[in-house]
Amino acid sequence: MRKKPLKRKTRETIVAWTFMSIWAVGFLAFTMIPIFTSLYYSLSDVILSGEGIIVTFNGFDNYAQVFSSAEGFNFLRSVLDFGIEILFKVPIITVFAIIIAVLLNQKIKGRGFFRAIYFLPVIIASGPVINQLINQGAATIPIVEELGFIQMINDTFSEGLARPIANIFSELIVILWFSGVQILLFIAALQKIDKATYEAAMIDGAGVWESFWKITIPSLTNMVLVSVVFTIINLATFSENEAIQHIKNNMFALETGFGFSSAIAWLYFVVLAVILGVFFLLFRLFTKDRGRR
Amino acid sequence: MKKFSKTKVRHFLVGKSFNDGFIGKMSVYLLLIIIGFIYLFPLIKMFAYSIKDLEDLVNPTVQWIPTKLYFENYRISFVVLNYGYTLLFSLLVTLVPALLQTITTSLVGYALAKFKIRLKVVVFGVILLTYLLPVQVYMIPRYVLFDNFGILETAWAIILPAIFGQGLSSAIFILIFYQFFRMQPKALDESAEIDGANAFQTFMKIGVPLAIPAYLTAFLFSFVWYWNETYISSLFIGSDLYTLQLKLFNFTSQFNMTQGLSQQALNEAIRYSATILIILPVLVVYIIMQKWFVEGIDRTGLTGE
Numbered sequence: 360m361r362k363k364p365l366k367r368k369t370r371e372t373i374v375a376w377t378f379m380s381i382w383a384v385g386f387l388a389f390t391m392i393p394i395f396t397s398l399y400y401s402l403s404d405v406i407l408s409g410e411g412i413i414v415t416f417n418g419f420d421n422y423a424q425v426f427s428s429a430e431g432f433n434f435l436r437s438v439l440d441f442g443i444e445i446l447f448k449v450p451i452i453t454v455f456a457i458i459i460a461v462l463l464n465q466k467i468k469g470r471g472f473f474r475a476i477y478f479l480p481v482i483i484a485s486g487p488v489i490n491q492l493i494n495q496g497a498a499t500i501p502i503v504e505e506l507g508f509i510q511m512i513n514d515t516f517s518e519g520l521a522r523p524i525a526n527i528f529s530e531l532i533v534i535l536w537f538s539g540v541q542i543l544l545f546i547a548a549l550q551k552i553d554k555a556t557y558e559a560a561m562i563d564g565a566g567v568w569e570s571f572w573k574i575t576i577p578s579l580t581n582m583v584l585v586s587v588v589f590t591i592i593n594l595a596t597f598s599e600n601e602a603i604q605h606i607k608n609n610m611f612a613l614e615t616g617f618g619f620s621s622a623i624a625w626l627y628f629v630v631l632a633v634i635l636g637v638f639f640l641l642f643r644l645f646t647k648d649r650g651r652r
Numbered sequence: 653m654k655k656f657s658k659t660k661v662r663h664f665l666v667g668k669s670f671n672d673g674f675i676g677k678m679s680v681y682l683l684l685i686i687i688g689f690i691y692l693f694p695l696i697k698m699f700a701y702s703i704k705d706l707e708d709l710v711n712p713t714v715q716w717i718p719t720k721l722y723f724e725n726y727r728i729s730f731v732v733l734n735y736g737y738t739l740l741f742s743l744l745v746t747l748v749p750a751l752l753q754t755i756t757t758s759l760v761g762y763a764l765a766k767f768k769i770r771l772k773v774v775v776f777g778v779i780l781l782t783y784l785l786p787v788q789v790y791m792i793p794r795y796v797l798f799d800n801f802g803i804l805e806t807a808w809a810i811i812l813p814a815i816f817g818q819g820l821s822s823a824i825f826i827l828i829f830y831q832f833f834r835m836q837p838k839a840l841d842e843s844a845e846i847d848g849a850n851a852f853q854t855f856m857k858i859g860v861p862l863a864i865p866a867y868l869t870a871f872l873f874s875f876v877w878y879w880n881e882t883y884i885s886s887l888f889i890g891s892d893l894y895t896l897q898l899k900l901f902n903f904t905s906q907f908n909m910t911q912g913l914s915q916q917a918l919n920e921a922i923r924y925s926a927t928i929l930i931i932l933p934v935l936v937v938y939i940i941m942q943k944w945f946v947e948g949i950d951r952t953g954l955t956g957e
Contacts, residue, residue, distance in 0.1 A: 385816020
């Protein structure tokens with residue numbers, strides 16, 4: 360009997376997987392298996408010894424330790440701080456990015472130049488560089504400190520809130536530095552708006568102000584979603600973030616180690632997922648509401 | 653003969669809509685310049701301070717323009733950072749992984765864009781997952797694995813994941829290539845196939861040459877992100893082989909180690925000059941290739957093309 364030729368789709372699948380083989384092997388070895396190993400570590404007591412590492416399953420001991428030890432509280436505290444930071448930083452970054460995008464979308468000369476300026480921080484903002492700028496006091500506008508803003512914040516808010524808010528003011532400019540990519544995203548969205556929509560609105564008697572709120576802002580809705588997700592992930596994995604510093608520092612700490620570190624890494628991921636989930640829900644509710652009106 | 657009617661003047665100043673008129677345009681420029689200045693304020697301050705000598709530093713009347721050009725800070729930073737050697741090592745763990753990661757992710761992007769694959773949704777799901785899952789979740793087993801391989805504290809610890817497309821932000825690069833290859837006309841591939849080219853030949857002869865802009869964009873972003881990365885490299889490369897970024901992070905101790913016995917005390921001018929030396933390589937690349945960075949974002953598909 361003659362051998363039946365393979366179906367085209369099967370053949371293509373084989374070719375495609377050949378192209379993806381290097382990546383697939385890497386994904387299994389360096390990502391997939393480590394993900395499960397990490398989950399196992401988080402449920403184990405991991406001891407480093409001369410002969411290698413000894414892993415003993417111990418259930419949820421590590422997770423219990425997070426909620427009962429001083430080190431665990433430090434971590435939870437930094438996660439809480441991060442949550443509060445996000446509440447302030449995400450709106451600041453998003454609004455700033457929209458304003459700059461709208462300005463850059465006008466018919467002006469030197470648009471390329473200005474775009475390059477506003478994107479510049481993305482290129483140079485590494486953890487140590489930002490760190491130096493903050494520590495040397497170059498991350499804020501001098502006026503903020505001269506007018507005693509920070510003192511005012513410390514006086515007004517409770518201690519837990521005052522610290523993150525004061526941080527935001529003393530790092531105001533470098534916070535804006537995290538909006539480079541988002542600005543470009545919003546510009547792309549703005550350029551997709553049909554010019555005819557504005558003309559139609561103008562004929563109907565809408566002014567610039569009304570057009571902005573009734574046409575420009577609504578057509579940015581979807582991009583706000585993309586931009587906020589990007590911002591949250593970007594901030595969550597930024598190397599100066601205290602929460603992820605805890606994960607690294609605990610790896611080699613005497614009383615904690617790999618097991619505990621894995622556990623807080625997973626907790627951190629769960630918190631992130633919840634933050635993103637809540638945001639998605641709010642976003643859904645908000646846009647659905649708009650659609651009905 | 654010109655006539656200045658009231659409407660003409662009004663149109664000149666205010667325009668028919670907000671952005672045509674003189675006043676509207678000027679306010680846009682003004683806002684962009686003022687905000688741009690505030691935005692770049694840390695950089696400007698850094699440059700101004702880095703060329704100040706001690707006298708200028710303590711003199712409150714000297715704010716922005718130092719009384720003289722003073723490069724001693726740079727000389728000290730150069731020595732503290734061991735700039736020549738560290739730069740070479742930093743480039744090794746930046747350029748090599750960037751290049752390899754670009755090649756591997758382009759293969760994946762090509763496969764996803766050009767072929768009908770069973771379970772394509774699953775592959776995309778997995779790629780999206782690797783973007784959303786923070787590296788902290790799986791870095792500890794990776795650390796153990798690399799320890800077993802004996803490649804911790806060598807450049808391999810950074811290069812190896814990049815070869816296999818598991819480096820920094822690999823998922824984003826796969827999506828860039830997917831978007832780009834998908835836009836190429838299918839007819840070209842078909843004609844190559846009719847001429848007897850196999851899939852790999854089609855990729856090399858048609859896919860790659862037409863996707864040079866995507867390659868350049870992916871490579872540049874990869875380069876910059878590897879350059880700025882410190883979290884993973886501090887864990888995997890460790891304390892023996894410092895990159896420039898890590899030396900900046902530990903600048904105080906580095907300074908004490910190399911300059912501890914000299915008269916010079918560590919001051920902010922020296923710190924700023926070191927920071928500038930760190931950002932200089934990427935800054936130069938950005939100034940030359942600026943267009944590729946800015947337009948690259950449109951190619952990620954994040955913008956919903």
